[in-house]
Amino acid sequence: MPDTSLVRRARKINRVLAETYPDAKCELDFDDAFELLVVTVLSAQTTDKRVNAVRPTLFAAYPDAVAMAAADRAKLEQIIGPTGFFRAKTDTLLKLSQALVERFDGEVPPRLVDLVTLPGVGRKTANVVLGNAFDVPGITVDTHFARLSGRFGWTTETDPVKIEHAVGALFPKRDWTMLSHHLIWHGRLVCHARKPACGACPVAKWCPSYGTGPTDPEQAAKLVRTEGRA
Numbered sequence: 010m011p012d013t014s015l016v017r018r019a020r021k022i023n024r025v026l027a028e029t030y031p032d033a034k035c036e037l038d039f040d041d042a043f044e045l046l047v048v049t050v051l052s053a054q055t056t057d058k059r060v061n062a063v064r065p066t067l068f069a070a071y072p073d074a075v076a077m078a079a080a081d082r083a084k085l086e087q088i089i090g091p092t093g094f095f096r097a098k099t100d101t102l103l104k105l106s107q108a109l110v111e112r113f114d115g116e117v118p119p120r121l122v123d124l125v126t127l128p129g130v131g132r133k134t135a136n137v138v139l140g141n142a143f144d145v146p147g148i149t150v151d152t153h154f155a156r157l158s159g160r161f162g163w164t165t166e167t168d169p170v171k172i173e174h175a176v177g178a179l180f181p182k183r184d185w186t187m188l189s190h191h192l193i194w195h196g197r198l199v200c201h202a203r204k205p206a207c208g209a210c211p212v213a214k215w216c217p218s219y220g221t222g223p224t225d226p227e228q229a230a231k232l233v234r235t236e237g238r239a
Contacts, residue, residue: 011178019163019179022212026191029211030198033190035141038064042117042142043074043109046124049134050101055092063091074115077106101129119143132170140186148173149189153196160200160218198234206232 027033036057039045044064051060067088071077077085086099105128109115117138118124124135136147148154150169154176158164164175180188199206205222208229213219223229 015163016179018215019161019176022161022215023180023184023188023191025212025215026195027187030191030194033187033194035137035190037061037137039142040068042119042138044068045142046105046117046130046134046138047077047102049137050105050129051089051092051098053098054094059092063089071106074106074109074117077102078110080106104128105130117142119145121145121147132173136173136189140189144186146182146185147189148177148185149193150176151193152202153193153200154189156202157192157196157200160205160216160221161212162217199232201232204232206230209233 035045037045037048037052038061039048047067048060048064051063070084070088071080080103082099082103085102086095089095089098089102092098108127109117113123119139121132121135121139124130124138125132133149133151136149139145140147140149150158150172155167155169155172158172158176159167163179164172166172166175176188177185195212196202199210201222205218206229207213207216207219207222208224208226209232210216210219210229223232
């Protein structure tokens with residue numbers, strides 16, 4: 010069982026971040042589970058903005074798994090080209106869509122155990138889809154989440170799956186999805202990898218890593234980003 014003082018501090022941080030980022034949500038645009046699964050796969054090693062920019066064209070051409078499974082490779086590569094690594098991503102999307110058609114009647118399964126069997130889908134992608142398309146609680150351990158959970162002293166683990174389990178033990182399941190959004194937003198806007206804006210951080214008083222970045226309020230304020238989308 011986690012230390013009770015750690016649990017209290019962790020939950021306090023999450024409450025303050027929830028107040029700080031009331032609009033926190035998945036920054037990838039989507040209309041259904043299939044779209045979210047595809048754009049999450051596309052978001053690897055690129056920005057959400059770039060993925061959102063190609064999304065309308067992509068799903069106008071391939072609105073569901075059946076259509077994408079039969080896609081012309083060259084056309085699909087051309088559409089998703091701006092997201093980078095388009096050949097590998099095209100291969101993944103074709104195999105992913107074909108697997109959905111062959112094994113799940115073209116529908117995205119709402120279970121982690123099924124999602125992670127799909128080509129190109131790991132636990133992080135699966136939890137994004139579960140939490141945001143199916144309202145099934147999940148923790149999304151991206152680079153921001155991993156960094157902040159370490160800085161907050163919630164875990165010393167570095168493996169994403171171990172981080173997911175360690176941090177999950179500190180919070181009720183119902184909080185997992187929004188917790189992920191709160192940490193990701195805070196990581197993008199304030200608690201940067203190289204130079205966190207400690208002096209402008211709303212949870213500084215509960216953070217054991219306070220002082221990693223500038224503590225002077227004016228200096229720190231200059232480091233804070235104001236745009237949520239990455």
